[in-house]
Amino acid sequence: MSVAAAAQDGGWTAGLTAVSGLLGTLVWPATVLAVVLIFRRPLVQFVENLQNATVKAGGAEVTLTARAEAAVVAATVDKSGPGPTQPDDIERAIRSTRAATTALPASGLLGRVALWVDDKPDNNRHEREALAALGLGITVCTSSDQALSLLGTRTFDVVISDMSRPEGRRAGLDLLAAIRKTGNEVPYVVYAASASASDVADAKSRGAFGYTADPSTLLQLVAAAVGGRPS
Template sequence: MSLLAEIMTAVASLLWPLVVVVVLIFLLPVFKRFLSQSDSIDVEVVGARISMQRASEELRKQINDLQDRVNELEATQNIGAADPPVVPDPSVPSNTVLWVDDHLENNLYERARLAEAGRRIVQADSTRSAMERLRDGGPYGVIVSDMSREENGRLNIYAGLDLLEQVRNAGSDTPIVFYSSPGGLSSVREELERADNVRYTASPSELMRFLNVHSDN
């Protein structure tokens, strides 16, 4: 009886995970249809019904406008002190952006706003792939990069500086904006201050100012 009891216990322990997997398999097409039909799903906002996609677009517009107002306020409070937008090489189309980040999903909003402003975005997830993009698909008007990346199987907290060094050694003066967390930037602030044609920020609104993106683009 003890052997039978052990077998029953083992089967029971496997049964619930199996049930969950089967349920997810059957529900996956439903989830896909839900995501594909989000434009047909309505939500009520102050008594009016609009689609979820329209609601998302309206919210994004409000955020864009708020960022513009923040930039304007910072400009009035720091006249002559704030770093100006980056200035691309006149011979390079200024609408081309090379975005380097090993977690591109963290910057969906920022890249969406750049796309709305007419910028063409090319993505790279490592220093190596970024240099390949520069060699094969460049030149670019500006490079946006994080500072810390997992590369070659290990975390490199100075991956951004490595990219800066390799870009300059390749003879390129392409402007680089480092967009990373305050902690990731604090330890390299002096190096970035000494570098030419470089900006750095942890602020989405300041990033847009550096890239000269605003609501009326």
């Protein structure tokens, strides 16, 4: 049965089962695109199932890199809003993720730890899944005060922060300033809903490693930030 037929005749569950069967015969990017374009929202369940299964694609075992790709694709779909996600956006996300992971050592980000500051952490769970698939440990907190407390007692390899929180519209940059005041030079990445050229330039001038609204670019920034620090 085709994926499309499964979606029509058996609903989402049967369709996802058909997609899982296709993993044995299709190359990975094509499979991801099929899932995204046909199922869109049930992709969340697809990614969760993928992380708990050994999958074959084109006769070769899918590695953690592929699991990171799937999570980045899910994040890209979520960020694109209610309209259809363009195949070019998905292909770009996959290419960008591979560029980030190719630059990592064989161990990936294993043994490295990030502090992720966001008052709505559920909005970024796919991005965290992508980084976790590459070995990154992640501690989540929801306020600048919590972040500063954690940074005072533990060592992190990178801090990822949103920009606007109930504590202020530019809470992300305010937290960066507070961290730097303590003498802590941990790499700092802002991951926000939008990222204008002026926002990016402003953040970098204040000592941020990077600023982005794009899931795959976030992966690249974190990989570069952590990869440049001694283990």
